[in-house]
Amino acid sequence: MAKTAEQIAVQEQVIETQEQTFEAFQTNAHFWGRLTIGCVIVLSAALPLYLSFVKGYHPGWQAIFAAFVAYIALVGFAWVIEPVSYYATLGVSGTYLSFLTGNIANMCLPSAAAAQHVIGADPGTRKGEVAATLAIAAASFMNIAVLIPVILAGSYILSVIPESVQAAFTYIIPAIFGGMMTQLAMKKPLFGVIGIVFGILMTQLPIPVFFKGLVCMFLTVIICVLLENYQTSKTTTEGEMIHE
Amino acid sequence: MPISEIMNSGILWVFCLLVVSIVLFQGVVFVRSAYQARSSVGMTEQEARSAMKTGAIAAIGPALGNIIIAVSLMTLIGNPLTMMRSAIIGSSATESLGAQMASSAYGTELGTADFGPEAFTTIAWTLCIGGTGWLLVTFFFTKSLGSFQKKITARKNGTKKMVVISTAAMLGAFGYFAANEAVKSSSHTLVILTSIGITIITLLAANKLQKNWLKEWALGFAIVGGLTVGYFIG
Numbered sequence: 001m002a003k004t005a006e007q008i009a010v011q012e013q014v015i016e017t018q019e020q021t022f023e024a025f026q027t028n029a030h031f032w033g034r035l036t037i038g039c040v041i042v043l044s045a046a047l048p049l050y051l052s053f054v055k056g057y058h059p060g061w062q063a064i065f066a067a068f069v070a071y072i073a074l075v076g077f078a079w080v081i082e083p084v085s086y087y088a089t090l091g092v093s094g095t096y097l098s099f100l101t102g103n104i105a106n107m108c109l110p111s112a113a114a115a116q117h118v119i120g121a122d123p124g125t126r127k128g129e130v131a132a133t134l135a136i137a138a139a140s141f142m143n144i145a146v147l148i149p150v151i152l153a154g155s156y157i158l159s160v161i162p163e164s165v166q167a168a169f170t171y172i173i174p175a176i177f178g179g180m181m182t183q184l185a186m187k188k189p190l191f192g193v194i195g196i197v198f199g200i201l202m203t204q205l206p207i208p209v210f211f212k213g214l215v216c217m218f219l220t221v222i223i224c225v226l227l228e229n230y231q232t233s234k235t236t237t238e239g240e241m242i243h244e
Numbered sequence: 245m246p247i248s249e250i251m252n253s254g255i256l257w258v259f260c261l262l263v264v265s266i267v268l269f270q271g272v273v274f275v276r277s278a279y280q281a282r283s284s285v286g287m288t289e290q291e292a293r294s295a296m297k298t299g300a301i302a303a304i305g306p307a308l309g310n311i312i313i314a315v316s317l318m319t320l321i322g323n324p325l326t327m328m329r330s331a332i333i334g335s336s337a338t339e340s341l342g343a344q345m346a347s348s349a350y351g352t353e354l355g356t357a358d359f360g361p362e363a364f365t366t367i368a369w370t371l372c373i374g375g376t377g378w379l380l381v382t383f384f385f386t387k388s389l390g391s392f393q394k395k396i397t398a399r400k401n402g403t404k405k406m407v408v409i410s411t412a413a414m415l416g417a418f419g420y421f422a423a424n425e426a427v428k429s430s431s432h433t434l435v436i437l438t439s440i441g442i443t444i445i446t447l448l449a450a451n452k453l454q455k456n457w458l459k460e461w462a463l464g465f466a467i468v469g470g471l472t473v474g475y476f477i478g
Binding site: 017018019021022024025026028029030032033034036037038039040041043044045046047048050051052055057058059060063064066067068070071072075076078079080082083084085086087088089091092093095096097099100101102103105106107109110111112113114115116117118119121122123124125126127128129130131133134135136137138139140141142143144145146147148150151152164165167168169170171172173174175176177178179180181182183184185186187188191192194195196197198199200202203212213216217218219220221223224225228 | 250255256259262263264266267268269270271272273274275277278280281282283284285286287291292294295296297298299300301302303304305306307308309310311314315318323326327328330338342345346349350351361362363364365366367368369370371372373374375376377378379380381382383385386387389390393403405406407408409410411412413414415416417418419420421422423424425426427428431432435436437438439440442443444447456459460462463466467469470471472473474475478
């Protein structure tokens, strides 16, 4: 059935409004994301300044500097590597949300990926980005909802949980990563195998620890993109052959 | 004034409260704006609700996991600073390591008798300013990352390429994370295998029975199953 010119025009207009709405969503995200993160940066600086100079507990710059250098050695690389490498999954709004909330690898990413999986949205698409935004915001609320009673009654809660159960809590991280990996790999099992093979390889190679994740990610992306290109070119040539 | 009173003083609670409210405020603003944009990306209201529910369920396990570390940190650096650092960037694990390093840089140990207000201030400097590293990068560079993505997706087959890159990047990252946990001990390996098995079964069952809510709980089941195995073998 051929579409009339009018129908096409209407359709184009719909697509255009959709573009505009999504554009507005991202512009909005930049504005509020920067504003909220900016406020927290200021507060983060104000707290130690208050302790040092209003209350007069200044420990001396030398101690602060020494502690800071040690801390940078621990997390300095993550400052740059994490926002850049997780961006593809989180999108603009997801990045602002995740990096304010923290617990990115163990909470935000699994939540975002699970939500994308449930509603069948691919990471890196617009629908995927909106899904990630909703999921991470919900995860952030849940995190705070769990934390508040703990902060108020923490030591009591800890005294009721038996030691043996507390010991089992160390296994939360491997359980999350195993589940995550599977959920992501269900769609692309081959990608999953490549990721895990490089992952195992990384644990055996003598590279600095903070680079291992990045190198693994980089290699997996390269191999998967090449593989995908190879498959597309194969199917197109097959298609041409059938045509002939 | 004893150190525990300094660590739990009213002003510190005010700082903590302000930070937590900013995090909550940001969440509300983003959910509202995502709901407004929802129909333009072809998402139904039911899907939007399902996305939030899944996110919340998936976060229960990790949030509970933070409790143990947060509670031990609380006794050492006080409640407000722990809350502030756990609610915003940083995970409890990194923060406790940072607190240890800061107190030893000042020449004392956490929880000892000579741990005074100056040592506590050193920790506050390290954790607060240390955490802003991520925030500054996010503040300045998210916009450039956004334009970079736009360039890729504008190309022919761009969105498809972005999907491949995103999926592969995630699998690469979690492939390493999972492998790194697996090599820690045979118990860790067993826990990972259990959670992989449970996830596969849950997701296959969800597809077979056409029950989408099962998918929402997949990660939750995997964590509970993994912990149960960990409890009996650990």
